[in-house]
Amino acid sequence: MKSFSKELRKIGLRLARPDILFWVLPFMILVLVIGTISQKEIGILAAQERYFSSFYYMLGFIPLPGGLTLITILFINLLAKFLFKSHWSWEKAGTIVTHFGVLVLILGGAVTYFTSKDGYLMVAEGESSNIIEDYHQRMMVVRDGDKIVYQLPFEQIHNGMKISPTNTKFLITINKSCFNCGITRRPADEQDGWTTPGKFMRLDPKASDPQDEKNMTGIEFSVSGAGADMDEKYLTFDKFPKPPQIEVIPAEGAKPITYTIAIERKKRELPFTISLQSFKQEFHPGTDMARAYQSTVMVSDGDASWPALIQMNEPLRYRGYTLYQSSFDVSGAKPYTVLTIVENKGRVYPYISTLIVAFGLILHLVIRITGKGKGNA
Numbered sequence: 342m343k344s345f346s347k348e349l350r351k352i353g354l355r356l357a358r359p360d361i362l363f364w365v366l367p368f369m370i371l372v373l374v375i376g377t378i379s380q381k382e383i384g385i386l387a388a389q390e391r392y393f394s395s396f397y398y399m400l401g402f403i404p405l406p407g408g409l410t411l412i413t414i415l416f417i418n419l420l421a422k423f424l425f426k427s428h429w430s431w432e433k434a435g436t437i438v439t440h441f442g443v444l445v446l447i448l449g450g451a452v453t454y455f456t457s458k459d460g461y462l463m464v465a466e467g468e469s470s471n472i473i474e475d476y477h478q479r480m481m482v483v484r485d486g487d488k489i490v491y492q493l494p495f496e497q498i499h500n501g502m503k504i505s506p507t508n509t510k511f512l513i514t515i516n517k518s519c520f521n522c523g524i525t526r527r528p529a530d531e532q533d534g535w536t537t538p539g540k541f542m543r544l545d546p547k548a549s550d551p552q553d554e555k556n557m558t559g560i561e562f563s564v565s566g567a568g569a570d571m572d573e574k575y576l577t578f579d580k581f582p583k584p585p586q587i588e589v590i591p592a593e594g595a596k597p598i599t600y601t602i603a604i605e606r607k608k609r610e611l612p613f614t615i616s617l618q619s620f621k622q623e624f625h626p627g628t629d630m631a632r633a634y635q636s637t638v639m640v641s642d643g644d645a646s647w648p649a650l651i652q653m654n655e656p657l658r659y660r661g662y663t664l665y666q667s668s669f670d671v672s673g674a675k676p677y678t679v680l681t682i683v684e685n686k687g688r689v690y691p692y693i694s695t696l697i698v699a700f701g702l703i704l705h706l707v708i709r710i711t712g713k714g715k716g717n718a
């Protein structure tokens with residue numbers, strides 16, 4: 342047992358050495374510079390996934406440690422130093438508390454990385470909603486009315502894939518899929534077997550937009566086994582107002598079932614409902630550029646309801662969710678507000694760690710000052 346403790350301490354002391362930090366910091370600076378510069382070309386989300394949220398990335402043909410690897414090494418180094426090299430005495434109490442606050446800050450970053458979710462809620466004036474749509478993740482969805490009978494993340498879809506939705510009689514074959522699609526006119530010699538609008542329009546893959554929410558994800562597919570009138574070619578894409586519908590008779594003499602096949606953003610529900618009472622916007626003088634905009638909403642949670650104001654730089658926080666005023670749409674008959682919603686279970690960690698670090702620094706100063714006073718006495 343003593344030999345095990347001795348070996349453990351030996352390993353801990355090695356992990357606590359400052360030369361580890363010396364070698365980690367240049368790689369952290371490098372990944373920050375490369376990741377920040379690349380955001381202009383590939384977008385914030387892609388840069389985050391490639392450089393900051395990865396264990397490694399390729400610089401040409403050279404593999405380099407990514408953000409996850411570097412922050413993990415840094416955390417282990419600081420933790421080992423805290424446990425094995427701290428001088429556990431009153432004179433060093435302030436330093437120990439300060440180091441502990443830094444560890445709490447890194448731990449909070451890990452909690453945020455693994456648990457945070459974001460999306461947006463779009464609601465018209467006079468209407469209510471509690472549905473959050475994901476900014477990034479798309480789904481292929483098959484619905485029977487409002488009921489989802491089958492769904493598949495878009496990243497799992499590939500050309501030639503055959504899909505048999507649960508408890509249905511028909512088969513879907515993916516002929517083409519594109520994360521960001523352009524729309525062109527379909528040549529006359531390719532129109533046979535297509536339903537409208539696919540008979541006259543074609544989806545063609547194009548380069549992804551750096552702003553992920555602007556990518557128009559779509560599929561072209563064939564249906565078989567649904568009946569002679571329905572066994573044709575179709576297309577659909579994100580935000581398509583009239584996605585294709587397949588009418589299937591499940592058994593002889595039975596009532597037909599209409600299935601809708603769509604590409605949608607992944608959805609989840611808020612534990613409360615937002616009703617938009619009114620939307621206001623202010624413009625810069627002489628322009629149609631918005632200077633400020635705000636939403637007066639009613640928050641309903643069970644039997645309780647209360648008004649709230651959400652405006653630029655003044656979000657609403659409730660039950661672990663933060664609702665930001667991010668955009669709007671006034672092109673239709675009713676104004677729509679777009680609220681970015683962030684669920685972050687690690688939101689309080691920066692505040693806690695800041696208080697701990699501040700307390701540690703103050704404690705360190707007090708100990709030093711009182712120690713000098715005693716020495717002079």
